[in-house]
Amino acid sequence: MRPAAQDASDNKEKEPRRMTQDDVKQASVGVIGLGAMGFGMAATLAQAGFAVTGYDLDPAKASAAQEAGFAFAKEPEAALATATHIVFSLPTAQDVAGIVEAHANAIGRHAAGRVVVIDTSTSEPDVSRALAARLDTLGHGFLDAPVSGGPAGAANGQLTMMIGGDEGDLALARPVVEAMAAKILHVGPSGAGNVAKLVNNLLVAAHMLTTREALSLAAGAGVDPQSVLRVLNAATGRSALSEVHFPNWVMSGRFDSGFSMGLMRKDVRLAGEMADAFDVDLPLCNQVRTLWAESAERLSDRDDFTRMGDYQAAFPTARKEKA
Numbered sequence: 001m002r003p004a005a006q007d008a009s010d011n012k013e014k015e016p017r018r019m020t021q022d023d024v025k026q027a028s029v030g031v032i033g034l035g036a037m038g039f040g041m042a043a044t045l046a047q048a049g050f051a052v053t054g055y056d057l058d059p060a061k062a063s064a065a066q067e068a069g070f071a072f073a074k075e076p077e078a079a080l081a082t083a084t085h086i087v088f089s090l091p092t093a094q095d096v097a098g099i100v101e102a103h104a105n106a107i108g109r110h111a112a113g114r115v116v117v118i119d120t121s122t123s124e125p126d127v128s129r130a131l132a133a134r135l136d137t138l139g140h141g142f143l144d145a146p147v148s149g150g151p152a153g154a155a156n157g158q159l160t161m162m163i164g165g166d167e168g169d170l171a172l173a174r175p176v177v178e179a180m181a182a183k184i185l186h187v188g189p190s191g192a193g194n195v196a197k198l199v200n201n202l203l204v205a206a207h208m209l210t211t212r213e214a215l216s217l218a219a220g221a222g223v224d225p226q227s228v229l230r231v232l233n234a235a236t237g238r239s240a241l242s243e244v245h246f247p248n249w250v251m252s253g254r255f256d257s258g259f260s261m262g263l264m265r266k267d268v269r270l271a272g273e274m275a276d277a278f279d280v281d282l283p284l285c286n287q288v289r290t291l292w293a294e295s296a297e298r299l300s301d302r303d304d305f306t307r308m309g310d311y312q313a314a315f316p317t318a319r320k321e322k323a
């Protein structure tokens with residue numbers, strides 16, 4: 001039998017070392033993309049004590065960054081070269097790959113040791129796997145770490161993060177990840193976080209439509225949709241959409257959740273392409289795909305995605321069927 005002391009030291013080696021406040025002061029985080037999500041993440045990290053340098057194509061973000069307590073870089077290299085951890089929050093997988101490819105040699109140039117890239121963008125599993133392999137050849141790590149929780153979750157460090165990638169890299173990234181997320185789910189190897197996120201958002205897209213139709217039915221049957229929504233949320237028809245999105249952004253008429261139609265259409269399209277690639281038959285979700293794709297005819301990419309829940313605005317397809 002091995003002595004207890006030996007077991008204890010083994011455990012110590014396996015457990016990732018948690019950062020102390022001193023370590024946080026030594027760590028520096030580059031945040032690429034300061035939009036609805038990335039800005040809140042950068043501000044949250046700065047508030048947690050990390051030295052943060054943000055970069056965005058839009059130079060107008062500089063003054064808000066200063067007010068939120070983090071530096072703004074005029075070029076991506078300035079945010080990538082000194083960082084011990086790098087967070088991406090960009091619209092598409094191609095945006096992330098473009099920056100990594102163009103600036104691969106800058107990543108961690110002035111940092112001692114392995115730098116971990118934490119890509120919180122809703123991205124594509126194959127692109128994440130390719131980027132993880134590419135960065136590994138340079139001695140760095142890459143986690144696909146898409147998030148749920150919206151701009152409010154980003155701004156208060158309460159995101160849910162679903163992670164694909166190497167466990168050792170997650171251990172290195174954990175202090176930064178913990179500052180941003182209240183729920184951290186390691187799903188599996190590289191790409192698995194994006195698979196989970198696309199599956200989640202396909203369901204969000206479906207719930208938006210089914211809840212919208214349910215409220216249309218209530219209105220059509222002469223009962224106040226607000227009253228029926230209260231019932232759904234006390235009964236078994238509820239979802240995050242009925243509990244959060246409909247009361248806050250649809251029924252209120254505000255339509256300002258901070259998540260755009262363009263980004264949600266991207267997620268529905270990617271989930272559909274994933275089903276096609278793996279030959280998975282999704283009869284109901286195919287209709288969801290069609291409805292979200294057709295929405296481009298009347299809702300712009302910049303509209304808020306909660307517009308799709310507007311039960312008072314009939315779908316063009318529904319009108320056609322009636323005619």
Ligand code: NAD
Binds near residue numbers: 033034056058
């Ligand atoms: P956004 O459009 O608000 O912000 C994107 C930012 O990236 C913009 O400020 C833009 O100027 C910047 N940008 C674009 N290309 C760039 C480049 N090459 N270099 C530097 N900056 C660049 O988008 P968002 O809502 O913050 O979403 C970011 C990512 O997070 C997306 O992948 C989205 O699908 C995902 N996401 C969004 C939400 C949400 O509620 N908004 C929730 C979960 C996940």
